[in-house]
Amino acid sequence: MAGNIFVITEHLDGKFSDVSFEMVGKAKELASIMGMQVVAVVLGSGLAANGFASDETLFVDDVRLGQFNPEAYGRVVEALVKEKSPRLVMFGWTAAGMDLAAWLSVRLGKPCVAYVKGLSVESGALVASSQIYGGKLIADVAPEGDLAIVALLAGSFPVEAGQGSTLAIRIAAPVSLEGLKIQFVESVRPSADDIDVTVQEKLVSVGRGIGGKENLELAEDLAKALGAVLTASRPVIDARWLPTSRQVGKSGRKVMPKLYLALGISGAPEHLEGMKNSELIIAINTDKKAPIFNYAHYGAIVDLFDLVEAMLELI
Amino acid sequence: MNIIVAIKHIPSTADDLPVKGNNLDFDSVDFVMNEFDEQSIEQAVLIKEAVGGTVTVVGIDLIGELDGALYLALAKGADKALKISADDPSVDSHQQAKWLAEAIQGLSSDLIFTSVQASNDLDGQIGPMLAAYLDMPYIGGVSSVEVSGNTATVNKEFAGGVGAKYALSLPSVIGVQASSKPPRYAPVSKVRQIAQTVKIEELAHSAQVENSAGLIFKKMAPLIMTGRAEMFTGSPREVATKIVDLLKSKGLA
Numbered sequence: 211m212a213g214n215i216f217v218i219t220e221h222l223d224g225k226f227s228d229v230s231f232e233m234v235g236k237a238k239e240l241a242s243i244m245g246m247q248v249v250a251v252v253l254g255s256g257l258a259a260n261g262f263a264s265d266e267t268l269f270v271d272d273v274r275l276g277q278f279n280p281e282a283y284g285r286v287v288e289a290l291v292k293e294k295s296p297r298l299v300m301f302g303w304t305a306a307g308m309d310l311a312a313w314l315s316v317r318l319g320k321p322c323v324a325y326v327k328g329l330s331v332e333s334g335a336l337v338a339s340s341q342i343y344g345g346k347l348i349a350d351v352a353p354e355g356d357l358a359i360v361a362l363l364a365g366s367f368p369v370e371a372g373q374g375s376t377l378a379i380r381i382a383a384p385v386s387l388e389g390l391k392i393q394f395v396e397s398v399r400p401s402a403d404d405i406d407v408t409v410q411e412k413l414v415s416v417g418r419g420i421g422g423k424e425n426l427e428l429a430e431d432l433a434k435a436l437g438a439v440l441t442a443s444r445p446v447i448d449a450r451w452l453p454t455s456r457q458v459g460k461s462g463r464k465v466m467p468k469l470y471l472a473l474g475i476s477g478a479p480e481h482l483e484g485m486k487n488s489e490l491i492i493a494i495n496t497d498k499k500a501p502i503f504n505y506a507h508y509g510a511i512v513d514l515f516d517l518v519e520a521m522l523e524l525i
Numbered sequence: 526m527n528i529i530v531a532i533k534h535i536p537s538t539a540d541d542l543p544v545k546g547n548n549l550d551f552d553s554v555d556f557v558m559n560e561f562d563e564q565s566i567e568q569a570v571l572i573k574e575a576v577g578g579t580v581t582v583v584g585i586d587l588i589g590e591l592d593g594a595l596y597l598a599l600a601k602g603a604d605k606a607l608k609i610s611a612d613d614p615s616v617d618s619h620q621q622a623k624w625l626a627e628a629i630q631g632l633s634s635d636l637i638f639t640s641v642q643a644s645n646d647l648d649g650q651i652g653p654m655l656a657a658y659l660d661m662p663y664i665g666g667v668s669s670v671e672v673s674g675n676t677a678t679v680n681k682e683f684a685g686g687v688g689a690k691y692a693l694s695l696p697s698v699i700g701v702q703a704s705s706k707p708p709r710y711a712p713v714s715k716v717r718q719i720a721q722t723v724k725i726e727e728l729a730h731s732a733q734v735e736n737s738a739g740l741i742f743k744k745m746a747p748l749i750m751t752g753r754a755e756m757f758t759g760s761p762r763e764v765a766t767k768i769v770d771l772l773k774s775k776g777l778a
Binding site: 222227277278279280281304305306308309310311312313314315316317320321322323324325332337340341342343344345346347348349350351352353354355361390391392393394395396397398399400412436445447448449450454455457460461462463464468469476478490492493499501503504505506507508509510511512513516517519520521523524525 | 536538541542544549560564618619622641642644645646647648649650652653654656657658661662663664665666668678680681682683684685686687688689690691692693694697700702703706707736738739740741742743744745746747748749750751752753754755756757758760761762764765766768769771772775777778
C-alpha cells in the first residue's frame with residue numbers, strides 16, 4: 211500500500227515533546243506493516259529538528275511558526291496534506307493537537323479519531339482504539355476512506371522508538387501566513403510563588419470525590435501528617451479550590467513521587483498521564499470500576515473521608 | 526457583543542456505562558451537560574457583564590431532555606436558549622457541529638464558546654469543527670478571556686503550567702477549559718421559575734448524514750480492569766491501618 215504517514219510533531223522552548231517521538235515510533239511500526247514511509251513534520255523557526263527516526267523529516271521553517279499558533283499551524287498542515295496526500299496524519303491529543311485534528315477533519319472531509327491509545331492493522335485496514343468516557347470504555351473504530359486523522363494520548367507508546375538522526379529537510383511555508391486572525395502575544399510561565407510539586411517525594415492528591423472546597427482541609431491535614439504536599443486533578447483546579455500550580459495531569463504537572471495517594475480520583479486518561487510513573491500509587495475511590503485501579507499499586511473502595519480521619523488517628 | 530455558547534449533552538460517566546452491540550447502550554445511561562460547558566457558559570456571562578451584549582446558548586437535543594441544561598444556563602445569566610432536536614442519542618460530533626454551524630450562521634455572532642472537549646468526543650470536539658464549518662479561527666484549552674473592541678485576548682494552557690497569551694480578531698470560536706472565575710451557582714428555585722416561564726425555541730436542521738464521522742465501529746468494551754492494584758478490604762479503620770503499616774514499612778510515614 212503506497213502513501214505516507216505524517217506525524218505532526220510538537221515542541222516547546224526548542225525541545226520536542228515526548229509524544230512527538232512516541233508517534234514517530236508507532237508510525238514506523240505501522241508503516242512497516244502497511245508498506246508506507248514515515249514523515250515527521252516539524253513546524254517552527256530555527257529548530258534543531260534532526261532527532262527523529264522517521265524516513266523523512268520535513269521542517270517548515272518560518273519565524274511565524276516559532277510559537278504554536280493554531281491558525282498558522284492549521285494552514286500549513288492542511289496545505290502539506292493536500293500537496294503530499296498522506297494516508298494517515300497523526301497528532302498528539304495535546305493542547306496543540308486538539309486545536310488541529312478535528313478542524314482538519316472537517317476542512318478535508320476526512321475522518322478523525324480522538325483519545326487514541328492504540329493503533330493496529332486488521333486485514334490491511336487501520337483500527338484505532340480510543341479511551342473514551344473518562345477512560346471507562348475502549349472503542350475500536352476503523353476510519354473509512356483514503357485518509358485518516360488520529361490524535362494520540364501522550365504516554366501511550368515508547369519514546370525511544372521514535373528517536374533517531376534523520377536529517378531534516380528545511381522547506382518554506384507552503385501557504386501564505388499573511389492576515390492571521392490569531393496572533394501569539396507572549397508566553398505565560400508558571401508562577402514561582404508556590405511549591406514545585408514535581409520535586410516532592412510525597413503527594414496527597416484529591417479529585418472530584420472530595421466534593422467541596424470545605425473538605426480540602428481534611429486532605430490538607432493528612433498531607434501535613436505525612437509530610438506530603440496536597441495536589442489535585444483538574445476538576446478541583448477548574449473549580450479554583452487549589453491553584454493551578456497544584457494540578458497533576460496533562461495540562462498540569464507531570465509527577466513521579468515516592469508516594470502518590472489519590473483520594474477520589476477516578477483516573478481519566480488526562481490525569482493518568484501526569485502521575486502513572488509514581489513509585490507507589492495508592493488509590494481510594496468508591497467506584498470499583500475507576501480506571502485508576504489499573505495503575506495503582508494498592509487500592510481500596512471506601513469512603514475517603516472515613517479513611518482520612520482514621521489515618522489521621524493512626525499517624 | 527453577541528456571544529453564542531454551544532453546549533453538548535453527553536452520557537454521564539458517573540454511572541455504569543453498559544455496552545450494546547458495538548456502541549454504548551444509550552437507553553441505559555443518563556445524559557448530562559458536558560462539565561466544561563459550565564465553564565464556557567460562565568465565561569460568556571462574565572464577558573457580557575464586562576462589555577455588554579447577549580448570551581445565547583444552543584445545543585443538540587439528543588433524547589428530548591436538553592431543556593434542563595438550557596434552563597440552568599438561563600439561570601446562570603444566559604439571555605436566550607435554542608435547541609435543535611435530533612431524537613437520536615448516537616449523533617456524532619461531526620453531525621452535531623454541522624447542525625450547530627447551520628444554526629449559528631443564522632445568528633449574528635461575535636464570539637462563540639464551546640467546551641474544550643467532551644468525554645465522548647470519539648470523532649473530535651465540536652469547537653474546532655464548528656470553526657471549520659463557519660470558516661472562523663479556533664483556539665482551545667483556554668482558561669481566561671478578555672474582550673476589548675474587536676479583539677479577544679485569551680490565555681491558552683499547555684502542559685506543566687506553561688501557557689501563552691493570544692489575541693484573536695472576532696468573530697472567533699474559543700474552546701474553554703476553565704472560565705476566568707469559577708462558575709456561579711444558580712439556585713434551584715430560579716431554575717424552576719425559568720422552567721415554568723420560558724419556552725425554549727426550537728430550530729430546524731438539515732437531513733442527518735449517515736455516519737458523518739466516517740468511523741466504522743468494530744467493538745466497544747469496558748476498560749479491562751487488569752487488577753494491578755492490590756485491594757485493601759475491610760472497614761475504613763482497617764484499610765487505614767493497612768495503608769499506614771505499608772507506608773511505615775517503606776519509610777513513608
